[in-house]
Amino acid sequence: MGRLAYVNGRFVPHRKGQVHIEDRGYQFADGVYEVVPVADGHPVDENLHLDRLEYSLSALRIAMPMRREVLKLVSHEVIRRNKLTNGLLYMQVTRGVAHRDHKFPKHAKPALVMTAKQTKPPGAAELNAGLGVVTRPDIRWKRPDIKSISLLPNCLAKQEAVEAGAGEAWLVDEAGRVTEGSSTNAWIVTKDKRVITREAERRILNGITRRVLLNIMQAEGYSFEERPFTLEEAESASEAFLTSSSNFVMPVTKIDRRMVGNGEPGPLTQALRKAYIASFAPDGSIQ
Numbered sequence: 001m002g003r004l005a006y007v008n009g010r011f012v013p014h015r016k017g018q019v020h021i022e023d024r025g026y027q028f029a030d031g032v033y034e035v036v037p038v039a040d041g042h043p044v045d046e047n048l049h050l051d052r053l054e055y056s057l058s059a060l061r062i063a064m065p066m067r068r069e070v071l072k073l074v075s076h077e078v079i080r081r082n083k084l085t086n087g088l089l090y091m092q093v094t095r096g097v098a099h100r101d102h103k104f105p106k107h108a109k110p111a112l113v114m115t116a117k118q119t120k121p122p123g124a125a126e127l128n129a130g131l132g133v134v135t136r137p138d139i140r141w142k143r144p145d146i147k148s149i150s151l152l153p154n155c156l157a158k159q160e161a162v163e164a165g166a167g168e169a170w171l172v173d174e175a176g177r178v179t180e181g182s183s184t185n186a187w188i189v190t191k192d193k194r195v196i197t198r199e200a201e202r203r204i205l206n207g208i209t210r211r212v213l214l215n216i217m218q219a220e221g222y223s224f225e226e227r228p229f230t231l232e233e234a235e236s237a238s239e240a241f242l243t244s245s246s247n248f249v250m251p252v253t254k255i256d257r258r259m260v261g262n263g264e265p266g267p268l269t270q271a272l273r274k275a276y277i278a279s280f281a282p283d284g285s286i287q
């Protein structure tokens with residue numbers, strides 16, 4: 001049995017999964033999503049992801065497609081049927097199917113799709129090289145705290161990063177301060193070893209990896225600040241890294257044309273990657 005997708009109540013072969021042409025997700029990007037890491041067959045920080053799903057849905061006044069406990073059962077079944085060990089679970093909820101009209105339909109039923117994808121954590125060579133990022137103006141709407149499927153500015157920025165030979169784009173607000181990456185949160189470490197990341201106001205997505213890492217840092221006594229940092233600060237930082245469900249904690253070794261520190265992943269970044277991964281895979285099976 002190959003990959004399976006869950007589409008509105010049915011499990012279907014992944015390549016045969018289909019949604020209606022008048023699904024509002026397709027026509028208006030009227031929907032939200034979650035990407036949940038899966039380790040050893042179990043979703044990581046599942047409740048935090050489901051809390052954020054509920055937050056995004058309620059911000060757009062879309063109902064939960066099913067009760068949380070049922071949603072968990074279905075997602076575990078997606079993981080099981082796909083024999084997923086380590087990878088990502090994707091869930092998307094849209095407002096549903098209705099004749100094309102901007103205002104909310106009266107009777108649409110939220111549409112739910114889930115898929116699972118096996119992924120390979122980066123090898124030693126990739127981790128030692130770290131990622132380069134390019135900086136781009138943040139042209140997104142003013143509610144990136146909602147995990148909306150409307151990701152065009154994010155896709156444009158990522159594509160520009162790839163075309164510039166980089167791995168991610170860091171988005172910069174009107175005041176020259178970094179908001180976050182196109183699909184990751186952005187962090188720097190100052191020369192006096194303070195870890196800085198933007199506070200979770202409406203200009204960024206409050207990453208689950210970000211939140212869990214902040215808790216770890218708090219518990220382990222790291223010194224950190226949640227505040228915006230400027231591009232100049234990023235350029236003179238001693239370390240930089242990014243976080244997300246698909247990257248965990250990933251060193252950033254170049255910002256635009258400048259090396260960060262000596263151009264190698266910093267010691268604090270490496271320690272934080274270890275500590276984050278140990279929070280869900282304490283057996284050392286993931287590096």
Ligand code: PDD
Pocket residue numbers: 035180181182183184185205206207208209210243244245246
């Ligand atoms: N991206 N910021 C943005 C804009 C994101 O899209 C993401 C997640 C993050 C990190 O959030 P988390 O730690 O909860 O994954 C920050 C997912 C992985 C994606 O779009 O594929």
